[in-house]
Amino acid sequence: MKDRNHLAGVSTTHQVHIIENGLIDIPMLQILQPDGSLHDEAVEPEIDRETATRIYDTMEYIRVLDERMIGAQRQGRISFYLASTGEEAASVASAAALSDKDMIMSQYREQGALAYRGYTTTQFMNQMFSNQEDPNKGRQMPIHYGDKPLNFMTISSPLGTQIPQASGYAYGQKMAGNEAITICYFGEGAASEGDFHAGLNMAAVLNCPVIFFCRNNGYAISTPADEQFAGDGIASRGIGYGVKTIRVDGNDPLAVYAATKQAREIALKENCPVLIEAMTYRLAAHSTSDDPTGYRSREEEDKWRAKDPIQRMAKWLTSKGWYDEEANKKLIEKSRQDVLAALKTSEKVDICPIEDIVTDVYDDVPWHLKEQLDALKSHIKKYPDAYPKTSGRVK
């Protein structure tokens, strides 16, 4: 057996030597200036017009979707919504740097990544109306999307649970010899959960090809980042776990794209995790269940509105001669109409029949669930008016 020495590589000092915040500089990659022009020293990532346009169009689409769905929640048509306004670049541009074979394990504010993969407006609506067209069978609150054909893992509400899962998923991909990685999204708040630490440490020790993508958007519901952690953001933790780390301006689509592209190459080639901390800002409320005016100022929000990733990218596209204002207006208008039309259709689709209350608990429905279903059906038949969504279909 090999001798191990945990002192290897440890230097010696003869005075008390204190290491503290600030001694290690973790800079933030920024390629585009807030006005959309390239930084002098910056290298534009290799990106073709089609990809750039698709990133831009997806960000515009998500902003429309978010606006409309908040409206739909206010009208009482869906129970809950959670917007990503201001953070579109973080999820969309990172997803653009991946292969479609890569697994996405998201938190719940990465609708941009899902839309980039090709999730349709109708699919979004079916999930949010929990209807029987939703492949998740209407089992979760709105915005907990999941789609196997798109390699987008079904979202779970408990925070951070997807982080060690992503390490394990990536390990499985490596062992199976797939040329694919896993990307795992989460917020800076979720990074306080034990699962974050477990997941990063395991990925580093077990050489898992996974990108941990933290959207540091400044808030966990109402709790600001400075009440969440005292260290140098989330990036500093990557170093502690021996994980290669990049900090990036999350409102700069080109920087996010470049960082994620490189992270993917490293993860795949070296079989290792990479942590990306994207510095951004949650211009939206946490969800439709809270009101940010209770915990932050309008002035603070305005400062970040000026750093809007969509505006920034539009200016860069213009400078490349890739921006068509007329087409963009049409796209936004069409997106609005599509969302409204799909919303109207999906809200009329039935929920799953009552039999689905017991499917997918196990691979087959066991005896006790069959018994409970039979009892429930008899009861529904007795009180059909009390259970109008299913009683008409109970045989």
Add this chain to the structure above:
Amino acid sequence: MAKMNLLQAINNALITVMEQDERVMVFGEDVGHFGGVFRATSHLQEKFGKGRCFNTPLTEQGIIGFANGMASQGSVPVAEIQFGDYIFPAFDQIVNETAKFRYRSGGQFSVGTLTIRTPYGGGIAGGHYHSQSPEAFFAHCPGLKIVIPRNPYQAKGLLLASIRDDNPVLFMEPKRLYRASVSDVPEDDYELPLGKADTVQEGSDITLLGWGAQIEILQKAAEMALDDGVSCEIIDLRSILPWDVDAVCESVMKTGRLLINHEAPQTGGFASEIAATVQDKCFLYLEAPIARVCGLDTPYPLAHEKEYMPDQFKTYEAIKRTLNY
């Protein structure tokens, strides 16, 4: 057939399945080169390589989170939690993730290939952090299966079935039998059914129901009762979730009496669930109240381990009380 103790049977089952299916991977704290603190994974790393049998950092929530991810990807993880007492950091991953993975995704994703192995139970002078029997916490969680073997033959057959079953299984191993229980175990591949109880001994006066290491306690108590002319039927539940109601009720309808024994504390223990179901299904057949012989409602005590245990003497007394009711 070969004589094996329970650990050797577990080890043999793991070798059997790892030879057949390269997607099977075994991991946990100290399971790698060292072969696990109880040696259940001895030599697996030598045989199958570090990629398929490996140490993890000391993080139970990480182990199960990692295992969930692997299973959802299509691998077949067999994750070890070193002691059942230390499974609680992973409670969220098991209850909110493992158990709900298939349901919440409408069957698109599942962790059905996952098996979690963990030693449980007392009788090894382990005190309250090396002796607990946490099955009831998990029995309350739809989506899991819970399996407990009582001897080496059962352990190999049930573990192979658990690993191949397309549902996540919590496989709880009675650690005081690890080396104490030795039996003939086929060297070939075989499976024993999940969700099915096993009648250990037929009898006519009372049904004694238990699982895992308590089956030998029931056997000793039944021998004592036999001297009094009482004929005991002994049933090993084997699967806690889903459990074999038909087998239990059929036996109770024959004997008219039921005694349930488990090591875990009485209040909220799995015996409560069984008693509620049996009185519902067999009310008119019962000649006496259902007896529970369980651990006390205390943390598992170290110095008072013998006094705490629902042993053969307590069981024998409860048999007499039930017969004389």
